[in-house]
Amino acid sequence: MIVTADLHIHSSFSMAVSPSMSPSALLEACTMKGIGILGTGDASHPLWREAWKDHVENNAGIIVVPSMEVQGEGRVHHLILAESMEIAEAISNRFSPFSRTIHSAGRPHVALSGGDIARIVHEEGGVVGPAHAFTPWTGLYGKYPSLMECYRGENPDFLELGLSADSSYGAGIPELANIPFLSSSDAHSPSPLKVGREFTRLAIKKGSAAAVIEAVCRGEILLNAGFFPEEGKYNRTACPACYRQYTVSGAEMNGWRCPHDGGVIKMGVRDLAAQMSTGPVSPRPPYLHTIPLGEIIQHVLGTSSPNTMKCQALYAELIACFGCEIAVLTDAAPEEIAGVHSGVAAAIEDFRTGSIILYPGGGGKYGTFALQSVKT
Structure with missing residues (x-):
């Protein structure tokens, strides 16, 4: 069975998340989007687990996978998947002595190393991997030089790429050769513009959360899809204050200080991945670069908003x-x-063939794009 998954979202209990986040709104968005597997997000929160109680089994036939994101030592974020809400609750309870926010925040801070977090998750029957691994502020590779340094011998089960990277960014990093890559939205809104904006297509044996987790761990991934990495807000090396972009040599020449405003220049995901790609390129499933259909329509029609x-x-x-x-x-x-619409057809063909003009982001500012088929 081939199903499309988005395994990383958030609830209204997390910061900067739409108050309209609810299980019913998310399931409706998944139906419209074509998502057949949804991570609940924030399953460490007791009220969010309760909200899902009557929606894990749903008329839409969407497979619900309890999931949560926690912040551990070094401010690194970790994505956790569980087969059931009971396992998610057990993991949350194990974290409780090390967190003041485990039962009150959607994305809690846990005063544990990545290795201790992974060990607890594995002991309780869950799986874990770095969330948006390449981003400079809260990604694993923004803080540690290797998986070993972060997880201290407790092997992660997968790696989430994040909006500023695609699978090519990790394919040449030797320690990731056997690690499955996930693409997911990290959605903060139930809008189809956010849910499933990045997704993973999996081959699963049956329609259960356990089968989904098994497919992830076995690398039964048929397709990753998401933004061009250049659209991510940390893709290029840049100053977070003024967003001026630099080459690595230019940043080094300036002592990693922006000469225009004194800001600390942050290395971009592209340059970081390039420095780490010292091995042969491992075979990976196809990666489809795309963006939400609503944004494509907006560009084609030339409107101020997709809404x-x-x-x-x-x-x-x-x-x-x-x-x-x-x-x-x-x-x-x-x-x-x-x-239905020739302009939309041409724009989608642009994405499928990579015929897109990209203006890369960096330093916390999203990149933008232009369509070859749309005359400006």
């Missing part, structure tokens, strides 16, 4: 025709999409 009535009407027409958003982005033939 305008004009954009929403065209979005609804495409979903009615093809069943879900991911089908439009990945599977529908361009000539069929052109039957």
Whole structure:
């Protein structure tokens, strides 16, 4: 069975998350998007676990996987997956002596090393890996030179790439040769613009959270999909104060201080991954670069927002025709999409062939893009 997964989201109990986050809103967004496997996010929080009580089994047929993100030693973020809410609760309770926020914050701080976090997760029957591993502030490689330094011999089960990286960024890093890569949205809103904006397509043996976790750990991954890395806000080496971008040699020449405002220059994901890629390139599933359909429609129609009535009407027409958003982005033939709107068909073909003009982000500022098929 081939199913599309988004295993990293958040709840309204996390900071800077939409108050409209709810299990029912998320399941509705997944149906529209084409997500068949959803991580609950924030399963360390007792009220969020309770909110999911009547939705783990759902009429939409979406497989719900209890998941949580915690911040450990060095401010590194870790993504945890569990087969059941009972396992998620047991993990949360094990973390409780080391966290003042484990039962009150959606993404709690846990005063443990990555190795201790992974050991507890494994002892309770869960799996764990670094979240958005390459980002400079809270990613593993922004803080540690290796998995071993962070996890101290307790092997992680997977690695989440994050919005500023695709699978090519990790394929040449020797220690990651046998680590499965996940792409997920880290969504803070139930909008289809956020849920499933990055996703992983898995081959699973049956429709259960346990089967999903087994597929992840076995590397039964058929496709990763998400933004061009250049669209991520940490892709290029840059100053977080003024966003000026630098080469690594330029940053070194300035002592990693921005000569314009004195800000500390942060190494970008691209340069960090390049420095670490010292081995042969390991074979990886295809990576599809794309963005939410609503944003593609916005660019094609030239509107101020993907939420305008004009954009929403065209979005609804495409979903009615093809069943879900991911089908439009990945599977529908361009000539069929052109039957609904030729401009959208051309734009999607641009993404599928990589014919995109990219303006890379860095220092905390998102990158942007232009479509070859859209004349400005």
